[in-house]
Amino acid sequence: MNMTKSAFLFVLLLFSVRAFGQTDTIFSNNEKIPCIVKEIKESSVVYVHPGEELLNSIYKNAVQKIVFKNGRVQVFAEATSFNAVKGVDDYEKVTVTAVESEVKGLFKVGDVSAKAVGTTELSNQERVKNRAYRKLKMVAAMMGANAVYLTNQRTEGNKIGYFSSSSAETNLTGVAYTNRLPDFNAFKELLDRHKGKMTQVLEVSLGGSSTEYAKFKTNKPFTIENLTGENGLIVIDDKYRVVGFDQQGFNVYYRNKSKWFNVRVDFGE
Secondary structure: OHHHHHHHHHHHHHHHHHHHHOOEEEEEOOOEEEEEEEEEOOOEEEEEOOOOOOOEEEEHHHEEEEEOOOOOEEEOHHHHOOOOOOOHHHHHHOEEEOOHHHHOOOEEEEEEEEEEEOOOOOOOHHHHHHHHHHHHHHHHHHOOOOEEEEEEEEEEOOEEOOOOEEOOEEEEEEEEEEOOOOOHHHHHHHHHHOOOOEEEEEEEEEOOOOOOOEEEEEEEEEOOOOEEEEOOEEEEOOOEEEEEEOOOEEEEEEEEOOEEEEEEEEEOO
């Protein structure tokens, strides 16, 4: 009887392994998708779930690689072209694009804007524009983004008149994206393991009229009353959005009027 049962379990296991080996696996930025790949298009991958006929698609920007059932591996440069941005100091790694298709499949984290104005009527217009782009990247990095889709750019040169003059100015607006969001369940498990006190140890701020961010060491208690996960975003107390975490603590982003903030919170003992 036991031998018969063991043989049955062995056959069942062997069947399961073979069945799994008969599927392809898409490795996206956030999950593994066992499937059957039907077609790889210019900007997307078309697939079906095992045992189904409904066609699904995923943008190539969200696909890291596909492991086919025959063992062949195809890596997608679209997903690996985005740099990891771990904090505001990595702002230079943020990608800014005016091509909407380049952010298809990424996760939207919010709208972003930046403005830079020359200090005098003789300010270099190109330098003013570069300062605006630099600030745009800083804001995106504070939001936990590594890509910005630029929706509008307005640049005005110096104006020198008899009665009035104005300096060069650049205004930028766009949408901030990331190719990888913090995992809600993993963050919640981390909080459950660290039930001690939490302390805000660093605050990074950037004002609407500034083109440089400021850093301040802090020592403030931090508490969490409510934690939600919606559309892939982790929100604390309807105010702070978690942009990253590690075993020692986490970073949150929030905005107060025309000022952006990124705060580091460490776990206590």
